[in-house]
Amino acid sequence: xxxxxxxxxATAVLGFVRSQCFSERDDFSVKVNTDLSGITDFGFELxxxxxxxxxxxxxxxxxxxxxxxxxxxxxxxxxxxxxxxQRALRVDDKVATLRLWRALEAMYRTRQQNTxxxxxxxxxxxxxxxxxxxRDCITNLLHSEVERVQFFKVGAVAQEINSFVSVATKGxxxxxxxxxxxxxxxxxxxxxxxxxxxxxxxxxxxxxxxEPFYATSQNSDLVPMMHQTASFRYNEFPEIAAKVLExxxxxxxxxxxxxxxxxEGPLGFARMVDRLSGNNLRAATHKGNLSFxxxxxxxxxxxxxxxxxxxxxxxxxxMGIRDIFDSEKVDLSTFGPLLNVTLExxxxxxxxxxxxxxxxxxxxxxxxxxxxxxAARPLPIEFHCTRPFVFLIRDNDTHTVLFMGSxxxxxxxxA
Numbered sequence: 337x338x339x340x341x342x343x344x345x346a347t348a349v350l351g352f353v354r355s356q357c358f359s360e361r362d363d364f365s366v367k368v369n370t371d372l373s374g375i376t377d378f379g380f381e382l383x384x385x386x387x388x389x390x391x392x393x394x395x396x397x398x399x400x401x402x403x404x405x406x407x408x409x410x411x412x413x414x415x416x417x418x419x420x421x422q423r424a425l426r427v428d429d430k431v432a433t434l435r436l437w438r439a440l441e442a443m444y445r446t447r448q449q450n451t452x453x454x455x456x457x458x459x460x461x462x463x464x465x466x467x468x469x470x471r472d473c474i475t476n477l478l479h480s481e482v483e484r485v486q487f488f489k490v491g492a493v494a495q496e497i498n499s500f501v502s503v504a505t506k507g508x509x510x511x512x513x514x515x516x517x518x519x520x521x522x523x524x525x526x527x528x529x530x531x532x533x534x535x536x537x538x539x540x541x542x543x544x545x546x547e548p549f550y551a552t553s554q555n556s557d558l559v560p561m562m563h564q565t566a567s568f569r570y571n572e573f574p575e576i577a578a579k580v581l582e583x584x585x586x587x588x589x590x591x592x593x594x595x596x597x598x599x600e601g602p603l604g605f606a607r608m609v610d611r612l613s614g615n616n617l618r619a620a621t622h623k624g625n626l627s628f629x630x631x632x633x634x635x636x637x638x639x640x641x642x643x644x645x646x647x648x649x650x651x652x653x654x655m656g657i658r659d660i661f662d663s664e665k666v667d668l669s670t671f672g673p674l675l676n677v678t679l680e681x682x683x684x685x686x687x688x689x690x691x692x693x694x695x696x697x698x699x700x701x702x703x704x705x706x707x708x709x710x711a712a713r714p715l716p717i718e719f720h721c722t723r724p725f726v727f728l729i730r731d732n733d734t735h736t737v738l739f740m741g742s743x744x745x746x747x748x749x750x751a
Contacts, residue, residue, distance in 0.1 A: 356473070357471065357473035357474060357476075357477055357670065358411075358429070358430035358431050358434075358670065359429070359430075359431065372436075373426070373614055373618065374425065374426025374427060375399070375400060375403050375426070376399075376614040376617055376618065377426050377613070377614035378399060378403050378424065378425055378426050379399025379400070379402075379403065380399075380612055380613060380614055380617065381655055382397075382399055382402065382651060382652075382655065383395075383397075383399065384609065384612075385647075385650075385651035385652075385654055385655065386644060386647055386648075386651050389602070389605055389606035389609045389610070390602070390606065392551065394640055394642070395642060396640045396642045396686045396687075396688050396697075397642060397644060397684055397686045397699065398529055398684075398686055398697075398699030398701070400458075400529060401458075401527045401528070401529045401684070401686075401699040401700065401701045402527075402684060402701050403425060404437075404458065404460060404527045404529075404701070405460075405525050405526065405527040405701040405702070405703050406421060406424075406425055406657075406703070407425060407427065407433060407437060408460060408462060408478075408481065408525045408527070408703075409421065409525055409660065409679070409703055410422060410425060410427065410430065410433065411430055411433075411434065411474070411477070411478065411670065412474065412668050412670045412671030413660065413667060413668055413669075413670060413671075414667040414668065414669035414670045415667035415669070416659050416665065416667065417659040417660050417665070417666055417667040417668065418430075418667065418670070420656050420657050420658060420659055420660070421657060421660070423656055424652070424655045424656045424657045430670075434477065441458070444456060444457065444458060445457075447589065451587055451589070453533070453534075453585070453586040453587025453589070454531070454532065454533035454534070454585050454586060454587050454589065454590055455530065455531065455532040455533070456529075456530070456531045456532075456533075456590070457504065457529070457530055458504075458527065458528070458529045458530075459500070459504040459527070459528050459529075460481050460525075460526065460527050460528075461481055461483055461497075461500055461525075461526045462478060462481045462482045462483065462523070462524075462525050462526075463483050463485050463487075463493065463496075463497060463523065463524045463525075463526065464482060464483070464484055464485070464522075464523045464671075465484070465485065465486065465487045465521075465522040465523065466484045466485065466486055467522070468522055468523065468671075468672065468674060469672045469673055469674070470482070470671055470672045471670070471671065471672045474670065474671055474672070483496075487518055487521050487522055490515045490516075490518040490519065490521075491515050493518060493521075493524075494513055494514065494515040494517070494518055497512065497513055497524060497526060497702070498510065498511045498512060498513065500526065500528070501526065501528045501700045504528035504529075504530060504700075505528050505529070505530045505687075505698035505699075505700060506530055506532075506698070508530065508687045508696070508698035509528070509685050509686075509687060509698050509699070509700045512526070512528075512683060512685055512700045512701075512702050513683060513702055513704070517681060517683070517702075517704055518704070519706075520680075520706040520707055521680075521704050521705065521706045522677060522705060522706060522707060523671075523677070523704075523705040524702055524703065524704050524705070525702070525703040525705075526700065526701065526702050526703075527700065527701045528698075528699070528700040528701075529698065529699050529700070530697070530698045531590070531695070531696070531697045531698070532694070532695070532696045532697075533585030533586065533587075533590050533694050533695055534585060534586045534693050534694035535583060535584075535585060535586070535692075535693065535694045535695075536583075536584040536585060536586050536588065537564065537566050537568075537583075537584075538692060538693055538694070539562040539563065539564050539635070539691075539692040540564065540692065541692045543562065543563045543564060544560050544561065544562045544563065544637060544692060545560070545561060545563070546558040546559065546560060546561070547559065547561035547634070549561070549636060550600075552601060552602060553600065553601055559636045559637070559638070560636065560637040561634050561635070561636055561637070562633075562634065562635050562636070562637050562691075562692055563632075563633065563634050564633055565630065565631070565632045565633070566630070566631065566633070567628050567629065567630055567631070568581055568582060568583065568628065568629065568631045568633070569581070569582040569584075569623065569626035569627065569628055569629075570582070570626060570627065570628075570629045570631050571620075571625060571626045571627060572598065573616075573619070573620050573625075574598075575611065575616055575619070575620075576595070576608055576611045576612055576616050576620060577597060577598050577599060577604065577607045577608045577611055578595045578596060578597055578598060578608045578620070579595075579596045579598060580593060580594070580595055580596075580620045580621070580626065581593070581594045581596070581631060581633065582621070582626055583633075583635075585694060585695070586694075592690075592695060593620075593621050594635070595608065595612075595620070635690070636690075637690060637691050637692065638688075638689070638690055639687075639688070639689040639690075640686075640687070640688050640689075641685070641686070641687050642685070642686045642687075643683070643684070643685050644682075644683070644684040644685075644686075645681070645682070645683055645684075648682035648684070649661060649682070652682070660678065660679045661678055661679055662678065663676050663678045666678050666679075668705075676707050677705050677706070677707060678705065678706065678707075679703055679704070679705055680704050680705065680706040681702075681703075681704040681706075682701070682702070682703055682704075683701070683702045683704070684699065684700070684701045684702075685699065685700050686698070686699040686700075687699070
């Protein structure tokens with residue numbers, strides 16, 4: 337993948353960086369590394385953790401959304417916490433990763449401006465409590481993401497976050513968090529992504545009929561099954577024990593790839609998933625390894641909504657991301673001198689609808705950081721002037737009280 341905006345992005349980053357934030361010399365002028373294989377590797381490892389083959393449930397998520405949200409956390413991490421995130425996310429140092437991050441944003445933005453064939457947009461926010469001592473360089477580097485808020489106003493902040501996600505996903509995900517999720521919260525890192533594309537070769541609604549779908553050889557249910565016969569890129573890959581079909585979207589910049597196990601039943605599915613890896617995926621989806629064939633395609637018409645919460649912590653820990661959950665080990669020093677701040681919740685919601693016209697998909701990820709005791713963010717002291725009070729006006733240079741008085745009851749307006 338070539339990021340044509342790399343040079344412009346490096347210039348843009350240099351335009352607002354005023355101090356070193358990640359190292360002694362933050363050099364954003366170097367060419368962006370266009371190798372995105374690490375995102376794929378991260379996504380497949382996380383998929384295997386969150387959706388074991390033996391699970392009978394449908395599953396859908398956005399590894400790119402999750403990767404992006406945790407990359408935002410990586411920018412603010414230090415020490416072993418940063419090292420663990422760097423290994424799990426398969427990224428380089430922070431300077432190179434931020435350059436890649438910005439280049440991807442710019443590329444998608446430019447492509448979207450130049451096409452109406454499909455819609456894809458991604459948005460990020462870092463909601464940070466106003467009481468947290470965030471370094472100025474972080475605010476400069478993440479100038480378009482950082483939003484300072486007051487988390488003691490949990491209802492208002494929850495509404496702001498949910499509104500941001502709803503707008504970014506065109507209403508497909510209208511709520512990512514509840515106000516109760518923000519109790520003791522001091523920072524929430526959010527990513528939202530949205531895609532909508534029409535098939536390059538659409539299915540005809542008149543060719544959609546109820547047909548059985550076999551979860552196992554003994555268990556089947558009728559589903560609306562779409563059907564068409566056309567020329568598609570296709571191949572069989574013994575390395576992953578699967579047949580692979582590419583269904584391109586209009587514009588040819590986006591495609592759906594379908595992996596069908598060569599062996600039927602749960603065992604065949606498990607063998608395919610076990611063999612899937614980033615390298616195998618790249619080989620199986622490479623256009624040079626797929627050839628145009630006349631293919632008779634049947635694909636269920638479906639809609640799916642998935643929410644992931646509790647499964648994240650064990651999954652991420654098994655991938656080596658541990659210290660960020662531990663109040664005694666977490667290091668978020670690049671954000672600033674943050675004490676006792678840990679990642680308490682990871683929430684991910686995803687939506688997908690596949691029909692005769694195409695596909696619509698949306699996802700949102702929220703990383704909620706909090707203090708264990710809430711001591712780092714005391715509640716504001718109430719000062720409600722609902723009874724008599726004294727007031728004065730002082731000259732602060734001379735410390736002279738110029739005016740002084742007391743207010744004991746409402747005054748009546750003169751006629």
